[in-house]
Amino acid sequence: MNIFATLKSRIDAVIGQLAAEGKIPAGLDLARVSAEPPRESSHGDVATNAAMVLAKPAGMAPKDLAAMLVERLKTVPEVVDASVAGPGFINLKLQDDIWRDALRDVLTIGVAYGDGKAGQGEPVNVEYVSANPTGPMHVGHARGAVFGDVLARLLAKAGFAVTKEYYINDAGGQVDHVARALRARYLQALGKLSEDDVLGMLQRKEIMYGGDYLVPVAEALKARDGEKWAASTDESIWVPPLREFTVAYMMNVVKDDLKALGVQHDLFSSEKALVDKGKVDDALKFLESAGLTYTGILEPPKGKTPDDWEPRPQLLFKATEFGDEVDRPLKKSDGTWTYFASDIAYHKDKVDRGFNNLVNIWGADHGGYVKRVQAALKALTAGKGKLDVQLCQMVRVLNNGEPVKMSKRAGTFVTMRDLIDEVGKDVVRFIMLTRKNDAPLDFDYAKVKEKTRENPVFYVQYAHARGRSVFRHAAEMFPTADLTDAGLAKADLSRLTDPDEIGVLRTLANWPRTIESAAIAHEPHRLAFYMYELAAQFHGLWNKGNDAVQLRFLQANDQKVSEARLALVRGVGLVIASGLAVFGVEPVEEMR
RNA sequence: GCGCCCGUAGCUCAAUUGGAUAGAGCAUCUGACUACGAAUCAGAAGGCUGGAGGUUCGAGUCCUUCCGGGCGCGCCA
Incomplete structure (x- = not known):
């Protein structure tokens, strides 16, 4: 309790x-x-x-x-x-016994300590990553992926019924562009184009994607289909199958990357499937029948008119009635649906599946898009649906303060794989949560490998490892003692009397409250700060024992006191492990 | 020009979402290893929370307005 x-x-x-x-x-x-x-x-x-x-x-x-x-x-x-x-x-x-009881709770409940029922089983949909299947994922994706994944775990811990979802944008123009780029690489694989030819096409913007990462995709296509798509110049023949091929291939790449980061979604929703099922038409009919669409001409943005601006009548959604600045287009001039239109359908689909509590994790460059989707959701649900959009700011990758710009793989940006290969998945995950999501983050390879107090991952893990080390010694000192969690829960905790010991117990008692408030505020970074704080208190207590021998955790001539203190050490370890579990990070037994 | 986010110690960041004397780390200075792991710890110093108004018992937090930075701004996603 x-x-x-x-x-x-x-x-x-x-x-x-x-x-x-x-x-x-x-x-x-x-x-x-x-x-x-x-x-x-x-x-x-x-x-x-x-x-x-x-x-x-x-x-x-x-x-x-x-x-x-x-x-x-x-x-x-x-x-x-x-x-x-x-x-x-x-x-x-x-009474100090209150805090001792909290410790007993920790030992009894284990890493599930802090699990709450604030969410009351309410369904929440957390949509994150949703990277276009057009290439490997970069650092920005990594931040969104970790943030979304941990927020989802946090909400689940706080008692919400969470679905983790990925929206695949496999229907728009971007994937057609990739299909064209793939075709160029494919012709190269067949020996019909040279590397210079492909790079020339890229330079002349005949193709929009050109990274080396398409080379293995082209090879795979060649292996499957031979020269089948080489002859025709008619795009309508080969764009659809190549698009399908590259989307499938890229989604496997994406899933592999996510797996390497320890991120797992419950559900992958396809934009193309929505379109094919007529859900976009349905959603727009819904808005139309509510009188929320019309054909009109938008004003150019004030103070910054695009060079090629010309007024065009378009099908518009009355977003201004729901708090947006301007009404938003639903159809392009060629008559096809805009991305926004299918996004409306997608969010309607989420609501139809029973979610009124939606969380989206986006990159900060999508900030201008928030209001219109919220407006659409309001219109679709008569205000019943809540959509919280969490924007993740830029990540700057540094090495000793020097920007790391290029990836060996992708050529133009640092990939998620580069990060993981450099420092490991656990470090990536933890560091991504040491800042508020709406603040820019510096990710410095050199710094996160440091074994000092400056590096929060190390500092927290070190506290956990030190705790385990005490237990290794305890097992030798008291071979007959019951050092299991259940055994320690029965220890005489009234032997914990030092103010700093009680202080640690207080912090442990604060864990459930921290979980709950962080979950409700959608701010998983609070857990990182809590863990750092707890680790600091633990290190402090440890060193007090260096100065005053009678305060050391293990007292060879007093098993009772030792057991009580071991209970405390274990409690700290369990709560750190509980926090790391939300982060999807393994607690370490010893530092190497 | 408009919208969103941000501005806190020299630097990097917190601040229980409106609570008490604004807290940590780094850097600077002082101290603690015949060790349950000193990869750590204890202490000192460091502030007009970008500026100015307002709301109230109470403001870093909310409102207005300026200044400075980031992102975005019809038919990309």
Whole structure:
């Protein structure tokens, strides 16, 4: 049980009691009353803003109300002292046993500690990566992939029913361009074009993609079909089959890359399948019948008119009725659907599948697209569907502060594989979460390999490894002791009395709350900071033992104390492992 | 020009989503290894939270406006 939730209900009960006795007005709204750990630990264990929040509606001075609450809160079983501070905060000091109980919970529940039910089983759809199947994935994709994957795991831990989804853009013009590029590489594979011919076509923009990564695709096509697609100059003959071939091939590349990063989606949705099933027509008919489409002419953007601007009548969606700046086009001038049109259909499809809680992870360069999709979702669901779009900012790849620009594989950008090969999947995953997603991130090869406090991956893993090391020694020192989690849960935890020991227990007790708030805010990076903080506390406690021998975890002549402290060490390890599990990172047993 | 995101210690970043005296790491200075792993730790110093108004018990956080940076701006996805 979450201690802060317990205290919140205690506080609510006390307020209800006072109201029942007529000392304060009945029916006060308690939603804004909080029970939180104070920032400054010297203020106590739990702080509540109840008096300040309720003062005005109760028509009382905050201090008077606080004084009344304090008297009652002192009688709450968990509380040993209560006091008023500052402008009307009430600080509660809890029995140390509360924190010891939290540790026992950790040992009993294991890495599932922190699992919550805040989500109440509500279905959430998290869509992430959704990279076009046109080439290998780069660092930007890696950030979105890790962020989305970990957010999904976090939401699941907090009790949501999560579906992890990838949207394959296999129907638009981009994949046709790749088909054309593939054809050039294919003709090269057949000896009908030279490398220079292909590069020339790329330079003249006859083809839009030219990376070496298409060479093996062309070879595979040649192996399967021989010269079948070489003769005809009629695109309609060979574009569709080559498109299909390259999409299938590239999706395998993408899936391999994701697998190497430890990212796994539950569902891959195809744009082309949506189109073929007529879902785009359906969605647009829906909007049309609601009177939300019309044919009109858009104004050019103010202050920056494109050179080739000419006014054209287009089928438009009334996005402005739902908070967007301008109405948005649904059809291109050649009469085909825009990307936006199929995206509307796709989001309608998600809603139709039972999701009203949608999360999309996009690159920051898609920021301008957020409002129109949210507008469309509002229109489709009559405001019932929620769409949160999390934008991931740029990743700069550095080595010792020097930009790493090129990939050996792709030629123009650093690929996801380059990252993984350089530092390993676990490090990539962790580092991607050490910043808020909407802040740019520097990924420095040299820095993330450093074995210092500066490097959060190392620092957290080191804490875990140190904990395991203690257990290796303990097994020798106390060969008969039961050092399993269940055994340690029975240890006499009242032997944990040092303020720093209790401090660590407090942090452990904060884990469920951290999970819940990070999940609700869609901010997995908070877990990285929590783990760093916990690791710091643990390292601090460890070194205290260097100075004061009696504080070391293992006391050869006192098995009871040793067991209690081993319980604490194990608790730290389990919570770190619990956090790393959300991150999809393996905790290490020892550092090498 | 318009929209979105951002601006916090010299540097890189936090700040329990509106809470108390704004916290960490790096760099600088001082100290702790006859070790449960010093790959670590303890301490000192460092701030007008870009500027100016506003909202309220209370603002780094919300609103307005300026300044500075990033991204985007019909028929690409």
